[in-house]
Amino acid sequence: RAANIDEESIPFGLIGYPVLQAADILMPRAHLVPVGKDNEAHVEITREIARRFNHLYGEVFPEPAGLLTESPAFPGTDGRKMSKSYGNDIKLADPAEVVEKKVCEMVTDPGRQRRQDPGYPEVCTVFAWYHAFAPDLVPQVADECRSASIGCVQCKRRLAGEVNKTLEPLRQRREQYASDPHLFDRVVQEGNRKARQAAEATMQQVREAMHLHAHAPTLAENPR
Numbered sequence: 001r002a003a004n005i006d007e008e009s010i011p012f013g014l015i016g017y018p019v020l021q022a023a024d025i026l027m028p029r030a031h032l033v034p035v036g037k038d039n040e041a042h043v044e045i046t047r048e049i050a051r052r053f054n055h056l057y058g059e060v061f062p063e064p065a066g067l068l069t070e071s072p073a074f075p076g077t078d079g080r081k082m083s084k085s086y087g088n089d090i091k092l093a094d095p096a097e098v099v100e101k102k103v104c105e106m107v108t109d110p111g112r113q114r115r116q117d118p119g120y121p122e123v124c125t126v127f128a129w130y131h132a133f134a135p136d137l138v139p140q141v142a143d144e145c146r147s148a149s150i151g152c153v154q155c156k157r158r159l160a161g162e163v164n165k166t167l168e169p170l171r172q173r174r175e176q177y178a179s180d181p182h183l184f185d186r187v188v189q190e191g192n193r194k195a196r197q198a199a200e201a202t203m204q205q206v207r208e209a210m211h212l213h214a215h216a217p218t219l220a221e222n223p224r
Contacts, residue, residue, distance in 0.1 A: 022046040028198040030064050037072035038081070057209040060202075071132040079107045079125045093174060096164045103129075103160040108152045109145070119145040119152075126152070126159055134162040 025033055025046045033043050043066040050061035075081070076088030083089065090102050106126050112119040121127035121142045130141050137158075144150035177184050207213070 018045045022049045032067040033064050035066045040066045060205050077106045100160040104156050115151045118148045121145040
């Protein structure tokens with residue numbers, strides 16, 4: 001315990017939020033949790049809670065593992081961690097022209113001042129994005145950058161095309177949902193139904209493990 005920490009000043013969210021996240025993972029008894037590199041700690045807290053419960057009451061919860069993508073830590077358009085608060089993100093809902101504008105404003109190799117200057121793709125944010133959106137082009141882009149056979153503007157425009165190619169199916173899906181105002185509600189209701197069933201089954205196992213035989217209100221009896 002640090003002597004200079006005032007316990008009264010610690011907000012509940014700092015302690016409670018990770019536990020609520022753990023409940024969201026443990027209630028459906030998830031084995032894998034899709035996360036980014038910076039969220040692995042949340043999964044580890046969940047694993048600790050599962051281990052503690054299983055140690056005290058018997059094996060009920062699986063210890064979930066984080067499921068990382070091939071790009072677990074993705075840089076923002078300015079090279080920093082991508083964050084909405086930094087204004088360096090590209091949203092899945094961004095129109096094609098907005099994506100192109102944001103990509104064209106990306107930070108590149110600061111040492112490449114002139115078109116004919118050779119670059120170092122390893123320090124270029126644009127190059128990092130090629131790994132995620134056009135991995136087949138990575139060797140070509142690296143050679144073009146190092147040999148200065150392509151300029152940064154041309155390289156960014158090509159990347160913007162690859163990003164838009166990836167996002168276009170998502171845009172079409174959003175339009176599909178927007179065209180039917182009741183479709184989204186039906187999807188949410190069906191998801192709630194499945195989640196409630198999974199939660200009831202888990203809570204039954206929890207009550208049995210803890211020998212809580214008295215009747216307790218179910219989610220169906222006491223919905224939130």
